[in-house]
Amino acid sequence: MKNMQTTSTRSVPILLRATGCLALALALTLSACGGSGGGGGAIFGGGSGSNAGAAAGTGTGAGATAPTLAEQIAALEQSGGYPQLDRSADIAGPDADGNGVRDDVDQWISTQPLSDSQRKALTQKARSLQNTLLVSLDDKAALQSAGEGLAASSRCGMLQFPEYSDFSKLAGKIEAMTANTRQRAERYMQYNAARSGSSTTNPRGNTCEG
Amino acid sequence: MKNHVRRECLAALVATALGVCAMQANAGVDSPFCFFPAGGQDLSIRNAGPYIYILKIDDDFIAQNPTIVFDSVSSEEVVYPSEGSGCGYTQRTERQMGPYHAADADGIFDYLVTFYSFFYRGYPPSNPRCARTSENRWELTNEPPTRVDGLPSDPVLDAVWHGSTPVCAARLNGPTLGVESARIVAGKYRPIQIKLTRPEHGVAEQRVSVELMPTGPQRGYLTCNPRTDSQGSLQCGYWAPSIPTVDRIRAVWHHENKDRQAAEGTITVTPPSVVVGFFNGVWNTEEQAQDGLQAIEVLVGPNHGTTELRYEKFYNQTGNANGNTALQDIAEVFIQRGHELDGVLVSRWEVYWELLSGPVRQEGSLTQRLLSGLQAGGTALSNLIDALTSSALAGFIKGLAQFMSQPPTAADTEAPLAKLRDLADEGNDFVLVAHSQGNLFVNLAYDGLRGYNQKVKTAVVHVAPASPTLRGAHVLADIDAVINGLRNFGSWTVPNINIWLTGWGGDPSGHTFAGTYLDGAREARTALNAATTSPRAHLKQMMIDALEQVAPQSP
Secondary structure, three states: OHHHHHHHHHHHHHHHHHOOOHHHHHHHHHHHHOOOOOOOOOOOOOOOOOOOOHHHHHOOOOOOOOOOHHHHHHHHHHHOOOOOOOOOOOOOOOOOOOOOOOHHHHHHHHOOOOOHHHHHHHHHHHHHHHHHHHOOOOOHHHHHHHHHHHHHHHHHHHHHOOOHHHHHHHHHHHHHHHOOOHHHHHHHHHHHHHHOOOEEEOOOOOOOOO | OHHHHHHHHHHHHHHHHHHHHHHHOOOOOOOEEEEOOOOOOOOOOOOOOOOOOOEEOOHHHHHHOOOEEEEEEEEEEEEEOOOOOOOOEEEEEEEEEEEEEOOOOOOEEOOOOOOOOOOOOOOOOOOOOOOOOOOOOOOOOOOOOOEEOOEEOOHHHHHHHOOOOOEEEEEOOOOEEEEOOEEEEOOOEEEEEEEEEOOOOEOOOOEEEEEEEEOOOOOOEEEEOOEOOOOOEEEEEEEOOOOOEEEEEEEEEEEOOOEEEEEEEEEEEEOOEEEEEEEOOOOOOHHHHHHHHHHHHHHHOOEEOOEEEEEEEEOOOOOOOOOOHHHHHHHHHHHHHHOOHHHOOOOOHHHHHHHHHOHHHOOOOHHHHHHHOOOOOHHHHHHHHHHHHHHHHHHHHHHHHHHHHOOOOOOOOHHHHHHHHHHHHOOOEEEEEEEOOHHHHHHHHHHHHHHHOOOOOEEEEEEOOOOOOOOOEEEOEOOOHHHHHHOOOOOOOOOOOOEEEOOOOOOOOOOOHHHHHOOOOOOEEOOOOOOOEOHHHHHHHHHHHHHHHHOOOOO
């Protein structure tokens, strides 16, 4: 696995640097690939693109009983090797305890080897991110408040983690997990577009909730 | 005698109304106030019956008080003359009439008012203990009251006939005086506006008196124009004392002795401070921009010597002219190619966000955990993710090139510039940090600030600048595939590479703010024979240099 990672991380930048026209070529390829999906979501095209290559991807060469890629991922999620996330069409998703964080994200946070105060800081970050999916895009005050919530939770993370970069990496994962379906991603993009042009002051003092 | 008593009752009623008005004149916006039309100019009498009058108020006043409502507070006072002892007594009954709304177009108030002007007490004058001078605010325009048979003449009718009539009115939503509370750095000057507004616009040419009420040992100095300008603003200037304190401002609007309204605000004088503003990079989410600003705060700290630092995020996307088309292109590619390999990615948008923000190949990322847990087919998925990474990078470059060909406009920077102006008015100086596309915004912000107030000190730190021009020091890494990729995209020029890094780290683009330019683990050099540093240490030194420019701490 490590070898694969090394190969992958080096390959793209080297290609981009080595050949002057490759960026252009990639961009042209991107143009050719994108935007032809037809109708669909408000932000994206149809999303009914070609499945070409699927067969090649699933081929395992291990015989008829070898699990498919999807089955492997499902098993990985079951084993805790990968977070088991809610992938329903509902933007909010399940929040049985009503703490403003999706239950699956709550569950993931609870498994992190952290102190209570650090978990609370992550939960605050998750809540502030979940709020960006639910806030009214027509309500400027609420949008600003959502942005301030992001700022407050980042400061809380800074206060609770000896290395801010450790918090930052975990917060990045929570962001990715929060907007983990097409519907949620689309809504998240709409939120960010609505926030363009905004300014927010980093708060001072202890911004940790509860 | 009966008539006299009646007249005295009339007099008492108006006097009561006057008393009520006098008490209420100091109250706030929704409180009744006194209205004293003068000399028949403001008040014309259409029907001079004993108690019924139709009043016409001058048009200017109505124009400034479109929703004025008149009340009449009336009271009846029956006077019982003294018998023997020489002292009589008074019995008073008050009643409210109205309110009457100014509903018609001509400023005519069909106004049933029962009013009286004088009241006298004290009978008879031979007993000095009981003698009282009447309270008389009536504005007679001809002969003064004369005494007949020891009682006053009929000043009521005289006065009414000449049209000088006090009435009480309640203003519901006329002009509102507002003093906004403000912040100012110690020792600095800032303009302050006091607004006199109606719901839609200001009220011009009104006299407003302003008083500064210090609360600390040192006070600031405030000067104001005597009258509101054409926008209804009273322009003031405030020089802050040299130490932090709080001053209170009290403003009073006097409207031709008819209306009076007061408002208060505070001026908080703060220690010297510099605003560290961050303009985010290409297609950052707000959370990623916030993360960048927080990382800068961690890097630099809460103070620069004795100067407080205030951190401000200026979040931007790609400008109105560009929409999010390039970002949508990347999403489209993700959707299309996500259908490959049994569509395992198409429902896993967390991978998309990691592609976009950079850590897709970082140890411990969600994507890496997914790949590391797979056996058969893992290589194919890894290759697909590599392809998507390449597409995202190409999309960044293409989008940035497009953005540079249609750079942000004044409209795109209107909101952040307004905020910067407010912060400049508070007396702050600035260090503006921009990453990637944020450099196009920061240039406009810097120019706008300079145009607004040349006394404001501003330094700019350009990180991975996607802009052909600069306003301050810059840093561009040799491995930055996005900015260096722009060199191959049309004729755009970008600044020179001035830091060389060892290895790629976890950021395949070599471009992200945290993954590359704040990386403290990698060695870097700023010249061939220069001492080794790290991108993080180098950026920190750039920040300190910029802070020294605007708030020097060194002797």
